[in-house]
Amino acid sequence: MRFGMPWPGRDVAREAEQAGVGAFCAGEFADHDAYLTVADIVANTEHALAGPAIAYAFARTPYAHATALRQLHARAPGRLFLGLGSAAFRINRDWLGVPADRPMRRIAETVGAVRAWLHAENGEHVRYSGEFYALDADVRAPVLGRLDVPVLLAAFNAGMAATAGRVSDGVIGHGLFTSSWWNDVVRPSVERGASGAAPGARFLEHGWIITAVDDSAPERAVADARRMIAFYLTVKTYDPYVAHHGWEEPVAELRAAFRAGDTDAMARAVTDEMVTEIAVCGTTAEAKDALARRTGSLPRDVGYFAPPSFLVSPRRRAAYARAALALIGAVPDAPRRL
Numbered sequence: 001m002r003f004g005m006p007w008p009g010r011d012v013a014r015e016a017e018q019a020g021v022g023a024f025c026a027g028e029f030a031d032h033d034a035y036l037t038v039a040d041i042v043a044n045t046e047h048a049l050a051g052p053a054i055a056y057a058f059a060r061t062p063y064a065h066a067t068a069l070r071q072l073h074a075r076a077p078g079r080l081f082l083g084l085g086s087a088a089f090r091i092n093r094d095w096l097g098v099p100a101d102r103p104m105r106r107i108a109e110t111v112g113a114v115r116a117w118l119h120a121e122n123g124e125h126v127r128y129s130g131e132f133y134a135l136d137a138d139v140r141a142p143v144l145g146r147l148d149v150p151v152l153l154a155a156f157n158a159g160m161a162a163t164a165g166r167v168s169d170g171v172i173g174h175g176l177f178t179s180s181w182w183n184d185v186v187r188p189s190v191e192r193g194a195s196g197a198a199p200g201a202r203f204l205e206h207g208w209i210i211t212a213v214d215d216s217a218p219e220r221a222v223a224d225a226r227r228m229i230a231f232y233l234t235v236k237t238y239d240p241y242v243a244h245h246g247w248e249e250p251v252a253e254l255r256a257a258f259r260a261g262d263t264d265a266m267a268r269a270v271t272d273e274m275v276t277e278i279a280v281c282g283t284t285a286e287a288k289d290a291l292a293r294r295t296g297s298l299p300r301d302v303g304y305f306a307p308p309s310f311l312v313s314p315r316r317r318a319a320y321a322r323a324a325l326a327l328i329g330a331v332p333d334a335p336r337r338l
Helices: 010-019 034-043 062-073 089-096 104-121 158-167 179-193 216-234 235-247 247-261 263-269 272-278 284-293 314-327
Strands: 003-005 025-026 049-052 082-084 126-129 134-137 151-154 170-173 206-211 279-282 304-306
Touching: 003 206, 010 314, 025 034, 025 304, 034 049, 034 062, 034 284, 062 082, 062 104, 082 104, 104 126, 104 134, 104 151, 104 158, 151 158, 158 170, 158 179, 170 179, 170 247, 206 284, 206 314, 216 247, 216 263, 216 272, 216 279, 216 314, 235 247, 247 263, 279 284, 284 314, 304 314
Parallel strands: 003 025, 003 304, 025 049, 049 082, 082 151, 151 170, 170 206, 206 279, 206 304
Antiparallel strands: 126 134
């Protein structure tokens, strides 16, 4: 497995790439754009993979996703990947002002239409026909040419994992993923979706790992990880995951605390079992032990050491990113099933 991290900024990234970090990814939110961040990544790294993990799939047209990748490819050929996520229903409806129905069908077509733009040769029409997108672009300027950029889908629940297996080159796992969720839900669903894939097809696994390491203040690191877990679990889309693990009671408590604005109570509601199953946190030694316990249940290709971001300052996130460098090489490659 290659270790990566969400983009920590150029200063930390130089140190990280020298230490062996092999991939950097860009997230997306109201205050940062995925493709602008990827541009910063490719301008300030030399060899690492770079890409959104994720970009909001429906915030842009397939054309916009593909043209951003073409421009980035000119600066980082062979280093790019594209991670797309459907985003929450409310984000699509209330933030982006775009249709939010049938996200699995819609994102499958998005992948197909993006690939139509990426795979087009000069002189060819860019064609795609579906329910949501219909393309027939005659681009006379010689600016195309096939780009084989892997397209991965953020897939939390079983249905989206099956969609990823059917239409994409890989899956991006959420920071909440546990051994059981990877092995009992996500991977079997991917395999069902990929049942018609060509023999020997290489399916990629990327995934975020909530990581907070601080040898001088391990209790604070664990508290930050608890708070991050709690914040993620306020999302009702993850209810099948909660039920799968039997965590309904603590999740009900943390959601009540979230509604009351009590972030300390949110963190307290996260049980020790949840921290053990989800996060890599505490001292360096404790974090290495946690990684060793999870060998084989981490993403098989790229695992992103992701510092907690909920109510954590940029300075402390940078410190967590630097501390995570001591974990590189702590986990051997896991066997693959796909």
